[in-house]
Amino acid sequence: MLEPLHVVHQRLRHHPRAVPWRVRFSMGLGRGARSREITMLAPATAAAPVLSRVHNGVLLLNPADVAIAAPEHADGLPEALAALQALHSIPIHLGTRPPFNPEERPVDLPATEVPDRPTPVPGTLAVGLDIGGTGLKVCAMRDGRALRHAQAPTWPEGARGVASLIERSRALVLEVAAGERVGSLGVGFASPMGIGGQVVGLSTVMQQRLGGVEALQGFAERVAEGITDGPIAFFNDLANLGLSLSGEGRRRLLRLQIGTSFGGCWIDADGTVNPAELGRLVVDAAPDARPHTYLPLRGAMKSYLSNYGIGLTLNALLDEEVPARDVGFRWATLNRQADPRGPELVDWVVTLLRGVVAEAVAFLPGLHEVELGGAMLQDATGRLIRRALDEPGWPVRVGLSRNPGYDGAVAAARAPLLDTPLRGVRRLGA
Incomplete structure (x- = not known):
C-alpha cells in the first residue's frame, strides 16, 4: 500500500x-x-x-x-x-540547536535575460542520437524542424560490447541522414558524466553489456567517423535535455522523464540547469516500500516510475510477466482499448507523481511548471496522466512534452550549439 x-x-x-x-x-x-x-x-x-x-x-x-x-x-x-x-x-x-539566522529567507533569483542559443547555419542537417538503457532513438533536423526519426533496441538479443553499439548507432544515424551530408552530431548517453564528457559510471545494464567506463573513450568520435566533419557533442542525456529547454527560454521548470529509469532536471529562474538523480527521490514512506534496485534505500522512484517499477505493477494487474522493453507498449495498448487495467495503472502513477511534485514544491521556491516526457508516456498514456495531474487547485502547471520518447534525440541534435549554464554533478561534454 x-x-x-x-x-x-x-x-x-x-x-x-x-x-x-x-x-x-x-x-x-x-x-x-x-x-x-x-x-x-x-x-x-x-x-x-x-x-x-x-x-x-x-x-x-x-x-x-x-x-x-x-x-x-x-x-x-x-x-x-x-x-x-x-x-x-x-x-x-x-x-541540537538551530545555528541559523531567524531573519534569513530562502534565496530565489528573479528571472533574468540570458543570450539566446546560437542558430545553426541555414540548411545544415543536425542529427541527434539518444542512447537509453532500452532503446536507441535518432532524429535528423534542419533549421529547427524535425525531418526524420528512427529507433532500435539498445541491446538486441545476444548483443554486447562497445563495437556492436557503435555499429548499430552509426546505422541509425545514416538511416535518418538519408544520403545527405550530416553537419553536426550530438550523442546523449544515459550515464553520469564528468567535465569533458567522461563517463564516470554505468547502469547495471550497461555494465553487463559494455564492461567498464573505459570502453566509452572516444565513443562519439567513433560514431561520427566518416559521417560528419562538423561539431560533435557527447553528454548526459537528461542534462542536455535541460540545456535544450533552457535555451528555449523555459524557466522555473521541473522536467521529469519516465523511461528505462526515472530522472529529471530543474531549470532555475536564471536559466541554470540543475540535473538531479530523481530515481533516488523517496516518495513512498510505507514500511514495506519497494527496495531500490542497488542502493540501501526504500520507496525511491527508480523502483516505481521506471519501466522496471511500472512493469512490476503491470505484471500484477495482468497476472503475467511482461518483458521490460514491452511495458510501455502494453500499457499504451490497454489505454487505447479502454481496458480498465490501463487507467488503474495511470491512477497509480499519478499518485506517485503527485508525491514527486510535492517534494519539488517543498524545496524549489517559485516552481512554476512541471513537464513530463519519456518513452513510457507516448501515445494515449501521456495524455491521460497529464489530464489527471492538471486539475484545479494543483500548485503548478503540468504539461506533456511535444515528442515523448524522442525529445532526448531532438535535444541531442541541438547540443553542439548549446550555450546555456549547467550546474550539478553532470556537465556537458565537449
Missing part, C-alpha cells in the same frame, strides 16, 4: 508532539555563498521520514553542505543519519 511521503509529513505536522526540525542546504562554500532552508514540524520520534525529505532536498538542490538542527533526544537519529550519509558524498552535519 503506497504511503506518499508528503502525506506522511502532513500528518506529522499536526501531531500533538510535533517540534521544529530545521535544515540548511548551503549551495556553496566561503563568503557570498547562498543557502536555502526548510523547517519541518514532526515529533522527535520521526527521524526516518524527516531525513527522507532531507535526502530528497540533496537530490533536488545539489548543495555543497547540509546542516540539520534536530530536536534533543530524537529517536533513531544516529541510524537514519548514517544511512543518509552513506548515500551522498557531501558533508551532512548534525546539531
